[in-house]
Amino acid sequence: MQHPIVQLQDVTRVYTLGKNKIYALNGVSLSIKKGDFVTIMGSSGSGKSTLLNMIGCLDLPTSGKVKVNNVDLSKLDDDGLTAIRRNNIGFIFQQFNLIPTLTALENVEIPMIFNGASTEKRRKKALEVLKKADLPLEFADHKPNEMSGGQQQRVAIARALANDPPILLADEPTGNLDTKTGHNIMELLKELNGAGTTVIVVTHDPKLEDYSHTTISLQDGEVLE
Amino acid sequence: MKVKFPDVLKNNMYAELAKRNLKRQSVRTILAAIGIIIGVIAISSMGILGNSLKLSITDSFADIGDKLVVSPAPGEDSITDKQIDQMQKIGKIESIIPVASSGELVEYRNGGNTVQSFVAVYNIKRDDLEKLVELEEGRYFKPGSTDCVVGSSVASNLELSPGQKIEIDDSKLRVVGILKERGFGFDINTDSGVFTSSEMYDKLYPDADEGYDQAIVIVKDIDEIDAVSDEIEERLNKKDEMVTVFATNLITESLDDVFRAISLFLMGIGSISLLVAAVSILNVMLMSTMERTKEIGIMKAVGASRKDILKIFMLEALFLGVIASTAGAILTIGGSYLVMLLLVRDSSYLFTFSSMFYIIEGFFFGIATSLVGGMYPAWKASRMKPLDALRYE
Numbered sequence: 001m002q003h004p005i006v007q008l009q010d011v012t013r014v015y016t017l018g019k020n021k022i023y024a025l026n027g028v029s030l031s032i033k034k035g036d037f038v039t040i041m042g043s044s045g046s047g048k049s050t051l052l053n054m055i056g057c058l059d060l061p062t063s064g065k066v067k068v069n070n071v072d073l074s075k076l077d078d079d080g081l082t083a084i085r086r087n088n089i090g091f092i093f094q095q096f097n098l099i100p101t102l103t104a105l106e107n108v109e110i111p112m113i114f115n116g117a118s119t120e121k122r123r124k125k126a127l128e129v130l131k132k133a134d135l136p137l138e139f140a141d142h143k144p145n146e147m148s149g150g151q152q153q154r155v156a157i158a159r160a161l162a163n164d165p166p167i168l169l170a171d172e173p174t175g176n177l178d179t180k181t182g183h184n185i186m187e188l189l190k191e192l193n194g195a196g197t198t199v200i201v202v203t204h205d206p207k208l209e210d211y212s213h214t215t216i217s218l219q220d221g222e223v224l225e
Numbered sequence: 226m227k228v229k230f231p232d233v234l235k236n237n238m239y240a241e242l243a244k245r246n247l248k249r250q251s252v253r254t255i256l257a258a259i260g261i262i263i264g265v266i267a268i269s270s271m272g273i274l275g276n277s278l279k280l281s282i283t284d285s286f287a288d289i290g291d292k293l294v295v296s297p298a299p300g301e302d303s304i305t306d307k308q309i310d311q312m313q314k315i316g317k318i319e320s321i322i323p324v325a326s327s328g329e330l331v332e333y334r335n336g337g338n339t340v341q342s343f344v345a346v347y348n349i350k351r352d353d354l355e356k357l358v359e360l361e362e363g364r365y366f367k368p369g370s371t372d373c374v375v376g377s378s379v380a381s382n383l384e385l386s387p388g389q390k391i392e393i394d395d396s397k398l399r400v401v402g403i404l405k406e407r408g409f410g411f412d413i414n415t416d417s418g419v420f421t422s423s424e425m426y427d428k429l430y431p432d433a434d435e436g437y438d439q440a441i442v443i444v445k446d447i448d449e450i451d452a453v454s455d456e457i458e459e460r461l462n463k464k465d466e467m468v469t470v471f472a473t474n475l476i477t478e479s480l481d482d483v484f485r486a487i488s489l490f491l492m493g494i495g496s497i498s499l500l501v502a503a504v505s506i507l508n509v510m511l512m513s514t515m516e517r518t519k520e521i522g523i524m525k526a527v528g529a530s531r532k533d534i535l536k537i538f539m540l541e542a543l544f545l546g547v548i549a550s551t552a553g554a555i556l557t558i559g560g561s562y563l564v565m566l567l568l569v570r571d572s573s574y575l576f577t578f579s580s581m582f583y584i585i586e587g588f589f590f591g592i593a594t595s596l597v598g599g600m601y602p603a604w605k606a607s608r609m610k611p612l613d614a615l616r617y618e
Contacts, residue, residue, distance in 0.1 A: 053612055056526070058526065058611050058612040058615070059612050078531060079530050079531060079532075082525065082528060082529070082530045082531075083528075083530070085526065085527075085528055086527070086528025087528075091526050091527060093615075097519070097523045097526075097615070098523075099520055099523060099524070100520075101242070101245040101246060101249055102242070102245070106238065106241075109238060110238075110524065110527055110529075111527040111528045113238045113239070113533075114524075114527070114528040114529045114530065114533050115528060119237070159527060160527075163528065
């Protein structure tokens with residue numbers, strides 16, 4: 001049997017605020033199959049972003065075990081986590097998070113630079129994924145502030161795809177977009193999922209559930225069955 | 226951490242990122258650059274100042290110290306012919322020039338006026354004089370004649386030219402030649418000397434002692450100068466102290482030491498301004514890392530390792546350093562050229578190897594300063610936790 005691409009075992013994440021301990025995640029166990037389209041639902045403060053950060057190797061659990069692509073994250077240092085992130089995970093953020101000094105094309109090239117790809121290979125691949133993300137090519141040399149929100153999110157998706165990661169993580173990908181553009185972006189994610197990429201979307205918007213196969217609901221740091 | 230240069234050049238996006246980040250905050254970049262520029266100018270112009278000072282002073286000396294001056298020891302009257310003969314037997318000696326001299330007030334009549342000047346009158350063989358100094362115009366004196374040649378400062382003080390006459394103790398000497406300027410010598414000062422034949426000298430000073438006032442020993446190889454000096458002492462000062470031997474290179478050596486100390490001191494002052502520049506770069510880069518915290522978070526999220534972040538920030542510091550140091554070096558060359566031209570009317574000291582060396586030194590100090598200033602902010606940026614950085618607004 002194939003191992004799950006993401007696996008959490010009894011994961012707890014505690015933040016200390018002054019004297020108070022806040023359980024952002026409290027004994028969460030779940031596994032996500034390869035090729036699944038998962039929506040993690042929950043209201044603000046439910047711990048859904050913390051969960052996403054765990055899967056994205058940006059944060060480590062206080063206790064419990066997180067495995068991405070069958071690698072136990074707790075054994076890795078900063079650079080080890082970076083390597084996992086670079087090769088396995090594409091991030092899509094609510095605020096797009098493009099680098100303002102770089103053009104659309106260059107923003108997409110960034111993850112490949114850190115992966116050590118050659119200039120020609122980078123350029124070719126960047127154009128390829130920009131096309132996949134449906135960004136009109138005339139925007140390739142535009143800086144982020146010269147593009148609409150929808151276009152910026154397409155660049156961000158192209159960037160997430162640059163290193164061919166098996167997992168796409170999206171944190172409220174439609175949160176800063178109008179309904180129609182949001183719909184288009186979700187359709188794009190669905191399309192990418194159809195091509196084999198595991199997609200995990202974190203949102204509080206129940207409408208996004210319609211695009212996914214699996215929904216995980218979180219409340220107060222615990223998974224609702 | 227290892228930054229391989231070819232790698233950096235290949236992935237020229239790092240360089241591109243660094244360049245654009247410097248451009249993004251152009252005013253701040255320029256201000257930081259000015260700090261380095263001032264530092265580089267200060268350190269290299271101080272070095273050049275010290276160096277030019279040294280060159281201008283050593284240039285005014287006649288020789289680089291390949292001579293020994295043998296003079297009578299205290300209590301002795303003169304160097305004798307016998308002593309000269311003894312010295313002659315030592316190998317490694319190119320030639321020995323015996324010299325006798327007397328101080329004199331000379332007069333020269335120019336129209337109705339009488340011009341007076343103190344000079345040294347030398348009794349020296351014509352051939353030996355030729356070894357020490359060249360003629361500016363005219364010819365050397367003939368043996369047995371009443372001719373004389375005069376040094377350059379005597380000629381200019383008394384406004385002499387060949388063919389004119391000077392008067393010493395009621396004897397008239399005809400000036401037949403004027404010597405080239407030689408500078409201050411540790412052997413004899415030809416510039417303020419009057420040279421005549423020994424017959425004429427004896428006529429002028431019939432009461433002078435037998436022998437010579439000093440003997441100038443020219444060695445074949447400058448590296449042998451100490452050995453020759455020791456041997457002269459050994460041969461002539463066997464029983465009693467008869468002569469003192471003075472090596473002219475001692476002077477130039479200690480002058481070198483003094484000027485090295487002066488240059489170092491001046492550059493020390495200059496380097497204070499580089500220290501200030503380093504602090505300002507530290508400040509600028511720290512602000513820039515703070516501002517770009519979120520960007521660093523993004524880059525880490527999409528796969529930048531600590532090394533990558535370190536590289537980007539260090540490259541920024543490197544670019545800043547190279548650009549500012551280049552500007553500083555160019556301004557130093559231009560500025561020193563102008564200052565020297567205006568003040569000394571001679572820029573030749575600037576374009577010597579030793580002056581250029583100080584500019585190169587300033588250039589590299591500038592780059593090093595920038596890198597040192599950029600190190601901590603780069604390190605700090607590379608250590609940021611991606612999650613905290615992403616959340617930073």
